[in-house]
Amino acid sequence: MYSVELKQVDKSYDKEQLVVKDVSVKIEPGEFFVLVGPSGCGKSTLLRMIAGLEEITSGSILIDGKKADHLPPSKRELSMVFQNYALYPHMNVEDNITFGLDVKKMRKKEKKEKCCEIADMLGLTDYLKRKPRHLSGGQRQRVALARAIITNSPICLMDEPLSNLDAKLRAHMRSEIRELQRKLGLTLIYVTHDQVEAMTMGDRIMVLNEGVIQQVGKPIDVYNAPANPFVAKFIGSPPMNVTTGLVDKNSSQVTISEQISFSVDRFTVKDLNSEEVIVGIRPENIRIYEESSNQNLSFEVTIDHVEILGTETLLKFKWNDSVWYAKWYGQWDIRVGQSLTLSLDPDSFCIYDGCTESLMQGPRNIQHQHVREGIV
Amino acid sequence: MYSVELKQVDKSYDKEQLVVKDVSVKIEPGEFFVLVGPSGCGKSTLLRMIAGLEEITSGSILIDGKKADHLPPSKRELSMVFQNYALYPHMNVEDNITFGLDVKKMRKKEKKEKCCEIADMLGLTDYLKRKPRHLSGGQRQRVALARAIITNSPICLMDEPLSNLDAKLRAHMRSEIRELQRKLGLTLIYVTHDQVEAMTMGDRIMVLNEGVIQQVGKPIDVYNAPANPFVAKFIGSPPMNVTTGLVDKNSSQVTISEQISFSVDRFTVKDLNSEEVIVGIRPENIRIYEESSNQNLSFEVTIDHVEILGTETLLKFKWNDSVWYAKWYGQWDIRVGQSLTLSLDPDSFCIYDGCTESLMQGPRNIQHQHVREGIV
Amino acid sequence: MKILRPTITYMLLILTAVIVFFPVVYAFFISFMSGAELLQGKFIPETFHLDNYQKAFERLPLAHYLWNSFFVSTVVMLGQLLVSALAAYAFVFIPFKGRNFVFFIFISTMMIPWEATMIPNFLTIQQLDWINNYQSLTIPFFAIAFGTFLLRQHFLTLPKELKEASDIAGLRSFKFFWKVVIPYCRTSFITLGAYGFLTTWNMYLWPLLVTNNDQVRTVQIGLKQLQTQEMATDWGVVMAGVIIVIIPTLILLFLGQKQLQKGLAQGALK
Amino acid sequence: MKNATEIQAKSITRIDAKWKFIYWRSAILYLLPSIVLFSVFLFYPLGKTLYLSFFLTDQQGIANVFVGFENYQYILQAESFHKSIKATFLFVLYTVPTGVIISLFLAVLANEKVKGVGFFRTIYSSTMGISVAASAVVWLFIFHPSMGILTQIITSLGGTSIDWLLHPDWALVSVSITTIWMNIGFSFLILLGGLQNIDEHLYESARISGASYFYQLRRITIPMLSPTLFFVITVSLINSFQTFGQVDILTQGGPSESTNLIVYSIYREAFVNYQFGTASAQSVFLFICILIVTILQFKFGERKVHYQ
Amino acid sequence: EGEETNEDTSGEEQQTEESNESEDTNEEEATDEKVEAVFWHAMSGGGQESIEAIVDNFNQSQDQYTIIPEFQGSYEEALTKFRSVGGTEDAPAIIQTFEVGTKYMIDSGFVEPVQSFIDQEGYDISQLEENILNYYTVDEQLYSMPFNSSTPVMLYNKDAFEEAGLDPENPPQTFEEIKAAAEKLTVKDGDNTERYGFSILNYGWFVEELIATQGGLFVNNDNGRTNEATEAVFNGEEGLRVFQLIDEMNKAGTYGNFGANWDDIRAAFQTENTAMYLDSSAGVAGTVENAPFEVGVAYIPYSEEVERNGVIIGGASLWMSNGIEQEKQQAAWEFMKFLQTPESQAKWHIDTGYFAINPAAYDEEMVQERWGEFPQLKVTVDQLQETKPSTATQGALISVFPEARQQVVTAMENVLQGTDPQEALDQAAEETNRVIEQANRANQ
Numbered sequence A, B: 001m002y003s004v005e006l007k008q009v010d011k012s013y014d015k016e017q018l019v020v021k022d023v024s025v026k027i028e029p030g031e032f033f034v035l036v037g038p039s040g041c042g043k044s045t046l047l048r049m050i051a052g053l054e055e056i057t058s059g060s061i062l063i064d065g066k067k068a069d070h071l072p073p074s075k076r077e078l079s080m081v082f083q084n085y086a087l088y089p090h091m092n093v094e095d096n097i098t099f100g101l102d103v104k105k106m107r108k109k110e111k112k113e114k115c116c117e118i119a120d121m122l123g124l125t126d127y128l129k130r131k132p133r134h135l136s137g138g139q140r141q142r143v144a145l146a147r148a149i150i151t152n153s154p155i156c157l158m159d160e161p162l163s164n165l166d167a168k169l170r171a172h173m174r175s176e177i178r179e180l181q182r183k184l185g186l187t188l189i190y191v192t193h194d195q196v197e198a199m200t201m202g203d204r205i206m207v208l209n210e211g212v213i214q215q216v217g218k219p220i221d222v223y224n225a226p227a228n229p230f231v232a233k234f235i236g237s238p239p240m241n242v243t244t245g246l247v248d249k250n251s252s253q254v255t256i257s258e259q260i261s262f263s264v265d266r267f268t269v270k271d272l273n274s275e276e277v278i279v280g281i282r283p284e285n286i287r288i289y290e291e292s293s294n295q296n297l298s299f300e301v302t303i304d305h306v307e308i309l310g311t312e313t314l315l316k317f318k319w320n321d322s323v324w325y326a327k328w329y330g331q332w333d334i335r336v337g338q339s340l341t342l343s344l345d346p347d348s349f350c351i352y353d354g355c356t357e358s359l360m361q362g363p364r365n366i367q368h369q370h371v372r373e374g375i376v
Numbered sequence C: 001m002k003i004l005r006p007t008i009t010y011m012l013l014i015l016t017a018v019i020v021f022f023p024v025v026y027a028f029f030i031s032f033m034s035g036a037e038l039l040q041g042k043f044i045p046e047t048f049h050l051d052n053y054q055k056a057f058e059r060l061p062l063a064h065y066l067w068n069s070f071f072v073s074t075v076v077m078l079g080q081l082l083v084s085a086l087a088a089y090a091f092v093f094i095p096f097k098g099r100n101f102v103f104f105i106f107i108s109t110m111m112i113p114w115e116a117t118m119i120p121n122f123l124t125i126q127q128l129d130w131i132n133n134y135q136s137l138t139i140p141f142f143a144i145a146f147g148t149f150l151l152r153q154h155f156l157t158l159p160k161e162l163k164e165a166s167d168i169a170g171l172r173s174f175k176f177f178w179k180v181v182i183p184y185c186r187t188s189f190i191t192l193g194a195y196g197f198l199t200t201w202n203m204y205l206w207p208l209l210v211t212n213n214d215q216v217r218t219v220q221i222g223l224k225q226l227q228t229q230e231m232a233t234d235w236g237v238v239m240a241g242v243i244i245v246i247i248p249t250l251i252l253l254f255l256g257q258k259q260l261q262k263g264l265a266q267g268a269l270k
Numbered sequence D: 001m002k003n004a005t006e007i008q009a010k011s012i013t014r015i016d017a018k019w020k021f022i023y024w025r026s027a028i029l030y031l032l033p034s035i036v037l038f039s040v041f042l043f044y045p046l047g048k049t050l051y052l053s054f055f056l057t058d059q060q061g062i063a064n065v066f067v068g069f070e071n072y073q074y075i076l077q078a079e080s081f082h083k084s085i086k087a088t089f090l091f092v093l094y095t096v097p098t099g100v101i102i103s104l105f106l107a108v109l110a111n112e113k114v115k116g117v118g119f120f121r122t123i124y125s126s127t128m129g130i131s132v133a134a135s136a137v138v139w140l141f142i143f144h145p146s147m148g149i150l151t152q153i154i155t156s157l158g159g160t161s162i163d164w165l166l167h168p169d170w171a172l173v174s175v176s177i178t179t180i181w182m183n184i185g186f187s188f189l190i191l192l193g194g195l196q197n198i199d200e201h202l203y204e205s206a207r208i209s210g211a212s213y214f215y216q217l218r219r220i221t222i223p224m225l226s227p228t229l230f231f232v233i234t235v236s237l238i239n240s241f242q243t244f245g246q247v248d249i250l251t252q253g254g255p256s257e258s259t260n261l262i263v264y265s266i267y268r269e270a271f272v273n274y275q276f277g278t279a280s281a282q283s284v285f286l287f288i289c290i291l292i293v294t295i296l297q298f299k300f301g302e303r304k305v306h307y308q
Numbered sequence E: 001e002g003e004e005t006n007e008d009t010s011g012e013e014q015q016t017e018e019s020n021e022s023e024d025t026n027e028e029e030a031t032d033e034k035v036e037a038v039f040w041h042a043m044s045g046g047g048q049e050s051i052e053a054i055v056d057n058f059n060q061s062q063d064q065y066t067i068i069p070e071f072q073g074s075y076e077e078a079l080t081k082f083r084s085v086g087g088t089e090d091a092p093a094i095i096q097t098f099e100v101g102t103k104y105m106i107d108s109g110f111v112e113p114v115q116s117f118i119d120q121e122g123y124d125i126s127q128l129e130e131n132i133l134n135y136y137t138v139d140e141q142l143y144s145m146p147f148n149s150s151t152p153v154m155l156y157n158k159d160a161f162e163e164a165g166l167d168p169e170n171p172p173q174t175f176e177e178i179k180a181a182a183e184k185l186t187v188k189d190g191d192n193t194e195r196y197g198f199s200i201l202n203y204g205w206f207v208e209e210l211i212a213t214q215g216g217l218f219v220n221n222d223n224g225r226t227n228e229a230t231e232a233v234f235n236g237e238e239g240l241r242v243f244q245l246i247d248e249m250n251k252a253g254t255y256g257n258f259g260a261n262w263d264d265i266r267a268a269f270q271t272e273n274t275a276m277y278l279d280s281s282a283g284v285a286g287t288v289e290n291a292p293f294e295v296g297v298a299y300i301p302y303s304e305e306v307e308r309n310g311v312i313i314g315g316a317s318l319w320m321s322n323g324i325e326q327e328k329q330q331a332a333w334e335f336m337k338f339l340q341t342p343e344s345q346a347k348w349h350i351d352t353g354y355f356a357i358n359p360a361a362y363d364e365e366m367v368q369e370r371w372g373e374f375p376q377l378k379v380t381v382d383q384l385q386e387t388k389p390s391t392a393t394q395g396a397l398i399s400v401f402p403e404a405r406q407q408v409v410t411a412m413e414n415v416l417q418g419t420d421p422q423e424a425l426d427q428a429a430e431e432t433n434r435v436i437e438q439a440n441r442a443n444q
């Protein structure tokens, strides 16, 4: 179990534009660390720099505490799983798996044994003699995993390993990879742009945008209290609804769309740099207006689109010049075009500084969201 | 708005094996009809037969009530969107869109006007002069749509049009296509193997397996009362938990795993062909055991895997020799390895004949699932 | 309409095939004719006697020539594959400076007419004392720009992750070349191989220049030897020679046609 | 944020240099066989040719009188060389477009999905396996003024027999026909491969639009095939500039030097007349011609080409 | 050890070894000491068969020398190679070179004149055909040993003569007679000419011959025999007459053009597409044998304005390399002598139709037999023997002969396409002069 540490790492391909900017983070030994961000934000670049496939422009990388900037990939004691699996199409599964061992001049028998062991673990025993093209997507994925695992490298890097699989298989492989990582105690750095994977797999996730770290933390924390509107919108599906509000510093009141207003913490307001704040609320915190709820936080909308996904219903509507979503548990029979009065939960707001975009106040009702501990 | 009717359509490529078997269905004018099923089940084949790209082996196809078996594709008044878009890579967007009109020898000005109109509708105006390879996936998808729409054909066929897009874009395009179909009043036949698309887009869906129709109906009906275990497992994510139970015909009691038993309708039991039934229950209908619930329907399990997806928590565990899932609303702090006592909701069971696999009794608690009408 | 199209297609196919293949069939028939039949301008011989073939083989050590041709073509083929593959590997997988420039130089060599360099080459061979050696028939042809180009195009299609995966595993670059690149690009190797084999098999002027005796001569020279200048040519025998010469290559071509087509197309597309 | 200059300042040039050196070294190793062979058998002779073109050579082929550009001056004003150039360009004009069009036609035909098409593909590609020497001999006989099948067919149909290889105008045509036939196989194979790479869905889409066969051919097949066509045309151009064998066997450059293509003229200058100086000058001229044509081809032709 | 030193031909050696072994197993020792001499020739087809048979005979006739025959492509191709190996160890002991290469060979300095062996040994060459020797004798020295020699003759279709009302036993002799006969022999069917009266192969040699038989020269300085030739003179009146004949007949439609290929013109004759044509004496037997009609052979025509001078010898001769081991030269010399024996010559004459260098061969039984069968063959010999020796019939000596010949062919083809004969000839002469001048410049 090795740690990986990045220190002020920069990367530029064309010596002009920085693709990765000043990234510093320490990945603990045995951690499942997820790197997430939109396409082109530099995730792969970062991973490839750790692997040594790409030079770093400045900064340095420490593996197991030792400087590794100029080590060739093979000396970094890591393995890697590629998005398209990078299986050698002309070799059968067994040869593919033992490919990395060839270098190590292991005895043939030993190699075979090891291969069988791993194949067994991943349920590949029956396919050892097949060529990759005769395997299904999930099986290929497993071969790629096996190939990474067999080298016994303490660090494993994965670059969107599941993005070529269909939804069902993806769900299955998610848990498989997670279990494997636990069992082997790997330090795993996992790149994805799928936020379901980010949410469910990692011990910690790091959200990246345009090469800059946005937030590092436990998935649930990132979900509940996104550090800035970008993270708020990126994590969660449908994304958090975000709008601007005006703040009255005297009364500590925030007004949205001249219609809705609520009060915020006094101290929070003091730190504000501008009159404007960005207010975010997750779709599940938008409710049907009931008599009992706060009059100030309700508004009427026309539903543009309804999607019933079995146990939950998704509503789409326009409000305050942007598209909003609401997500309710259960199957709701709502027609497109129908008018509804909705209300917001004041305790669920995330409030960001309109200028610096940093989080001023997170939601207070996280307790409400059924986090129950120790039920037996 | 034309209707499309299939009458006992068979298809065989090699004159030996039937790829599509005895398919009869009528697609109503203006309907959004989704064809769903696992890979290789014959969806594309069916669609291509409707388009006239593939001959039908037996049976017949009626378009707008008229027999169309031997019409060439261009005479069937339909348009088609392919999975890989099939854009002409050497033509710019405008030429791609107007390709169908070129064939019809329309006047240049008229063509241009029409193209602009459609491009405007789909937000492609800025890209008209670009080549497809300079477009993003979503833009390409839109060009393909535009090309299909511009011909004004009353029927549109789409073969997995979104499968090459990433999740976010897919969600967006889903509603876009649906809105377009409504606006233009198209009869749309839509092939997918993604059940989210199936659930959210169609007026009706048809589930196909190995070339045979499994069920045709409204998505919500299919979800709530799948016609057989195949559909039950195919629709819904995570899939419905399915297990076998023994039935005592006298007492009308079903026993699962010698541990859980519940009674079923007397008349249902009478029709049974065997002693065995297949019992299905959706993950969201598995609850934490509370004192108040039925003792008979509870059991203890060890949790293998937990995934917290923002607003819902997914649990995986083994019971009765198969993998089961439970899905709860909210963020639950449950650790892997923890033991939980769970209970089943007796009103949510789907019970299938163990022999014929047909639905004997659907869930009775669909009302419970918050279907509310006419809230203003 | 449904029947019409295949019918037209078949008619065109047959017609064009007859035209294209006619010269070969014609040569085949003539190879069985006696001199008198030839003068009568017949197309199909009265009897298919093998006299001409017998004469051809008697007159020249054709079997030995065939063997030489086969040997030389095979060696050139292997040499070309190796040399081109090495060069293509460097162009694709080693990011050295000036790569594009060197590649351009390579490609430009395709434009040098072989005849333009033949005289100095002949002198070189002579200085190397390679006259009458298999070396002189093979080694000058090991490096061909076309081969490098074709293989490079195919190597480019190899996912770069394969290279990276082997980098991480720590594989030597030569081993990667040997264990991954070559098997992965089998089609284009077959293509280039067939191409090299055929072109070498068909060489005439150069083998004649650098060989003096039957020992290492190739079958195309044999074909020339069957023709005469001042004395009357025995056309039947010549055509028998033609048939003998083209049959091995035709067989090779028929066998490898599919691969060849795939591979060549790959090289053609940038 | 840091700017570009800062980055450059920070980057460690020493390490850079080390990697560059390693890459260079291994690149050289891999390229060595090619470079050595090219140098010995291509660049050195080319240089030598250039050198010789400024000399008169004696009977042993040794350059012993330096004449500067005299050889060039001579070939540029000599009528027979003008004829050579004219013949070469005519030959290129006859063979390249026709050959490509015929191959394209055959490839399109053989791309139809009908039973037994594999057999026809084999037939069409067969000419690739027939050597220049063999095919020229066969065609020589086909063109035979008295025994040749062509003359016989024409006269039996009541036409006027044609002096295939004897009339200056026809001789070049005859050599062209032979050449086209010989090149069909190669061009056909490449074009067929290109056709098969075109996505079938494009045609299905066009069929739904109601595009006719020829409309599809014009608007889809040809543009999609353009990279392959470009390649075939380039290779055919280069090849036809370098045609030698068929001329040697069919016409020896005659009659009236009408088929005295440049390469053949070089051969004759060098090996029959032993004028290495003028032969070399012609070679250099030819090289420049091919270079120019190829560059022009890449410059203008490639614009029309669509790459995936 | 002999085996080790000569790797290239070791296979060949084994072959001879084997053949010797089968012949006489006791002479293994002797086999090793045999001197090997390489013989480059340019005979393909039947000629190759015959030459190899003769070589075989020689190799078996004695046990000192082994001659190894090696085909080297056409004369030009063989010469090309010789140019580069000449004067070195790699040079063959004997090389067969066509007559137009004579001057080049002499100037090259790579050859040993056979005269030196003749003198050394006192070999009697008077037994050989004088008119053949003349060609290869320069400055009183016989440079090479004549080998396959031929002359042009006119072949005609006797049946056609009868059909046209001409006397088949009295063929036309002069240009005018040819013209007249051709007129009658030409058969037309609408636009198509079914049979032409007369044809000449587009080959410079025939023009040279037609000039020589009028006593005309090809180049100045007595055909280059008294001094280095500096100028072409074939565009003089003799040449013009030949070209005018061709031009006039061509315009009259009685002249058939069958190109530059020997086989084509023969086929044309045999398929009765032309009634008279000029051929090499080497081709006579084959044509007579194959033609489905009676074939007549006549002397080549001459202009009525001059008297007949006869023909220049064509074909090729054998040259001996210098700079190689003495032993090999000796082997070559022995072989050349062997070739001159009446038996060898008789076989050669019969197999190929080339002349016998040694007229004694004609008395050999096999030749007489053959002549009985084909009396036409004798005409060719008569024509040669009747030739008046002169610088004209001795043939031209120019180093750039192949080029000059090519120019003449081009001129001939141009005339057939309608160019004025004088203009065509002048152009050819001018070109030839240029090359001669250049060659002289380069070889100073």
Ligand SMILES: Nc1ncnc2c1ncn2[C@@H]1O[C@H](COP(=O)(O)OP(=O)(O)OP(=O)(O)O)[C@@H](O)[C@H]1O
Residues within 6 Å of the ligand: A013, A014, A019, A037, A038, A039, A040, A041, A042, A043, A044, A045, A046, A193
């Ligand atoms: N080899 C390269 N040369 C130049 N620019 C590159 C190179 N590789 C990547 N980039 C650029 O660097 C940026 C980051 O790319 P990177 O591949 O790291 O993104 P990513 O986060 O992995 O995206 P994705 O989710 O699409 O894989 C992009 O803007 C990309 O265009």
Ligand SMILES: Nc1ncnc2c1ncn2[C@@H]1O[C@H](COP(=O)(O)OP(=O)(O)OP(=O)(O)O)[C@@H](O)[C@H]1O
Residues within 6 Å of the ligand: B013, B014, B019, B037, B038, B039, B040, B041, B042, B043, B044, B045, B046, B193
């Ligand atoms: N052209 C063909 N020739 C022979 N068999 C075919 C052909 N096309 C499809 N099949 C077979 O028919 C069956 C159904 O194929 P089809 O393409 O309709 O499946 P699908 O439902 O569209 O699958 P997917 O979701 O993977 O697209 C498969 O078993 C397939 O192998």
Ligand SMILES: [Mg+2]
Residues within 6 Å of the ligand: A043, A044, A045, A159
């Ligand atoms: Mg990436």
Ligand SMILES: [Mg+2]
Residues within 6 Å of the ligand: B043, B044, B045, B159
């Ligand atoms: Mg499909």
